[in-house]
Amino acid sequence: MPSANCSANNAPDAPAAEAAAAGPPPPRLGPLRPIYGLYAWLQFLVAGVLVLPVLLLTPGLQRRRALVSGLARVSLRLAGMRIEAQRLERLPRPCIVVANHGSYLDGVVLCALLPSSFSFVIKREMAAVPLAGMLLRLIGAEFVARRDRVRGARDARRLMRNAASGHALVFFPEGTFAPAPGLLHFHIGAFAAAVRAGLPVVPVALRGTRHCLPPGSPWPRPGRIRVEVLEPLIAPLPGDGAAQRDQAPLLRDAARAALLQAVGEPDLDPRTRAAAAPRAPH
Numbered sequence: 001m002p003s004a005n006c007s008a009n010n011a012p013d014a015p016a017a018e019a020a021a022a023g024p025p026p027p028r029l030g031p032l033r034p035i036y037g038l039y040a041w042l043q044f045l046v047a048g049v050l051v052l053p054v055l056l057l058t059p060g061l062q063r064r065r066a067l068v069s070g071l072a073r074v075s076l077r078l079a080g081m082r083i084e085a086q087r088l089e090r091l092p093r094p095c096i097v098v099a100n101h102g103s104y105l106d107g108v109v110l111c112a113l114l115p116s117s118f119s120f121v122i123k124r125e126m127a128a129v130p131l132a133g134m135l136l137r138l139i140g141a142e143f144v145a146r147r148d149r150v151r152g153a154r155d156a157r158r159l160m161r162n163a164a165s166g167h168a169l170v171f172f173p174e175g176t177f178a179p180a181p182g183l184l185h186f187h188i189g190a191f192a193a194a195v196r197a198g199l200p201v202v203p204v205a206l207r208g209t210r211h212c213l214p215p216g217s218p219w220p221r222p223g224r225i226r227v228e229v230l231e232p233l234i235a236p237l238p239g240d241g242a243a244q245r246d247q248a249p250l251l252r253d254a255a256r257a258a259l260l261q262a263v264g265e266p267d268l269d270p271r272t273r274a275a276a277a278p279r280a281p282h
Contacts, residue, residue: 181265
């Protein structure tokens, strides 16, 4: 298993990384950008409102997920956001997908591409968002509490049981995204679940979503979104608790190293920066 030994010293500089991650320059909308932004938000909203009663009447989780997946593809296309997917055939089933997180569009893009067998792991705060929360519940999203330690531990145990039962899960292990390009610290939950269940971890690199809907900006814009499925990382066979605690960090570091290389963004995790910093001689 490769080691995650990426540091600030070998990461690309921020301007170069941002340019590489964004892809080709977008069309210049100029004064038309607010008009385009309103159009994009309106068609996303209309699509969500129209599909909700259909989902309520549609039996079967897989059918509801397939419906939302098709709607996501159509909405992104109507918004001028073109998806280029690479190596989707690498996805084994079941598995645990871990993706970098740079925009609120990331979940929509993966929903448009991944098979209907995948459940998304979402922070519990999203369950209270009007429309979005109901849509997520109807497609079987797994909500996880991040600020309540007791409830968070209970949610983590539920995810581990689901993974052990062969459920395919999708995680954004950073848990949030930064204003500037770069990968934050990865939480351990996805990798602990993979080790416990003996499921492969598949890193998925997303590029271009940050450009199409920048953090902190209300205005989306058209552009190209690239999705690349990287080589699966095979989790060790399930063992005792001590073995799981040892293997999960290794799996996390390997997935993070693969995504850092594929996305070409800086390493924003202060822990890896500190570990890679040269030590003064005694």
